Amino acid sequence: MIRIAHISDTHITSDAAYKGYAFDLIAEEINRGDFDFVIHTGDVTNQGLREEYERASYELKKIRKPIVVLPGNHDVRNVGYKLFEKFIGPPNGVFEFQEGVLIWVDSTIPDLSDGRIGEYKFRWLRGKLEEYSSRRIKIVAAHHHLIPLPDTGRERNVLYNAGDVLDLFLRHEVTLYTCGHKHVPNLYRVEDLVVDNAGCTSCRKTRAGDVNSYNVITLYDDGRMEVRIRRVTGDEFRKEHRAVKPKLFIPKGKRLVRVVQMSESNVSDRVYFRKKVLEHAIRMINEKLKPDLVIHNGDLVDAGIERYYAKAYEFYERIKARKLIVPGHNDITYLGHDLFKEYFGRPNTVEIGKFAFIPVQSAQYETPIGVVGRMGQRILRDLLREHDDKFTTVVMHHNIIPVPRSREIGFLEDAGDVLKMITEENANLVLTGHGGNAFGVKVEDSPIVNAGSVSWELHRNPYGNTFNVIDIYTHIVVAFEVQATWGSGRLLGIWKVKKNLNP
Ligand SMILES: [Fe+2]
Ligand SMILES: [Fe+2]
DSSP states (O other): OOOEEEEOOOOOOOTBOOOHHHHHHHHHHHHSSSEEEEEOSSOBBBSHHHHHHHHHHHTTTOOSSEEEOOOOOTTGGGGHHHHHHHHHHOOSSEETTTTTTEEOOOOOTTTTEOOOOOOOHHHHHHHHHHTTTSSEEEEOSSSSSSSSSSSSSSSSOOOOHHHHHHHHHTTTTTTTTEESSSOOOOEETTTEEEEEEOSSSBBSSSSOOOOOOOEEEEOTTSSSSEEEETTSSSOOOEEEEEESSSOOOOOOOOOOEEEEEEOOOSSSSSSOHHHHHHHHHHHHHIIIOSSSSEEEEEEEESSSOHHHHHHHHHHHOOSSEEEEOOOTTTTHHHTHHHHHHHHHHOOOEEEETEEEEEEOOOOBBBOOBBBOOHHHHHHHHHHHTTTTTSSEEEEEESOSOOOTTTTTSSSSHHHHHHHHHHHTOOOEEEEEESSSOOOEETTTTTEEEOOSSSSSOOOOOTTOEEEEEEEEEEEEEEEEETTTOOOOOEEEEEEOOOOOOOO
């Protein structure tokens, strides 16, 4: 058994912003506990100043356990990254323990709050994961969060290349990712990776009236992992996870529903629009795939003008199956907001047998950044509850999990709150279509599948223009992407269905 104390965001300063009593309380608790080591995921100091580092190195010595400390965005302010190495230690490194390895990475960008694991560091990290691939426990620690966090206001400070980092972790079967930064303690299971966010250990800036906290991680010999969020008030939140491996699900029984998921057609007369590819995709859908429902996840047209809408309408009239089309940000530029309604109507919930597909408007005028909004979230939550007896699918344009090969500029501004609500309400599937790359992962019990672009040359998918096919059987959901020109398929994911879908 390995037990780790995870602290973060101490924001040590010489003024009242630093809550020394909270730090002392937690340090005492750690010293009394049976911890193998401690991880501090950054923002050790508040401004990266010399006096703060001097005090920090004194404060950290109060913890009498092996400790790994990495820098946060506050530590690198005022060229504090030079002082970090002098007073604290190396910003990147490896800590080995029985059966396991902890790799820590500096994700900061001088003078910015945002995070990045740049090209050289990414290669270093990948190299380390390869080197330690035989270890049973693989932990990566950095300051910035990987998955959008709830209660953080405008959710914009994920790592620039969070999608690539997440993809790397899943490929290398990383057991645990620990981070801090937003002062919100949180736990997510992304496939078999546990994403553990620490709150703030000793600063005043907690969110939504929360108190100081730290996390206790226990890795048992039988593969179970338990994480407890321990608040200074004595409250505790506990969650346990056991990896499901090997992941082999064989479709049993009848296929209940088949959905084709398309996105970013970007119908237009620009050279980037591949008309023939779209025509071919539609032929394949009609003649070979014969789905029960075709979903278009936004950016049907490249710009919201009448001529493009008329053209798009012509294409989509050819699809014989039932359709559910939600707008993307391109669709509502110029007069698009009105044209979308005129040509395709306001999207409504589609019910097919035991399945409910719930559309959400996330696009805004003239910006790739999406928002659902607090009222939109409440409406979606009520719809999920109303259809609780059905297999619920949320359909929207903006991705709520980071997508590989993309810089997260078009993220949903309230992605953290939306993701939390969706997973808490146990949505059975989420379909999104922003970012130009196909990707599928399960967060908690909700598989989330993003579609690449079906006919736009400006995409980020190494597999080319594709659309997704989602087959739902009584016990599993299978998602694969289909190359829009050749028709070959590639598996995106297979996930167990928790809902009883037996007829
Ligand atoms: Fe912080
Ligand atoms: Fe931070």
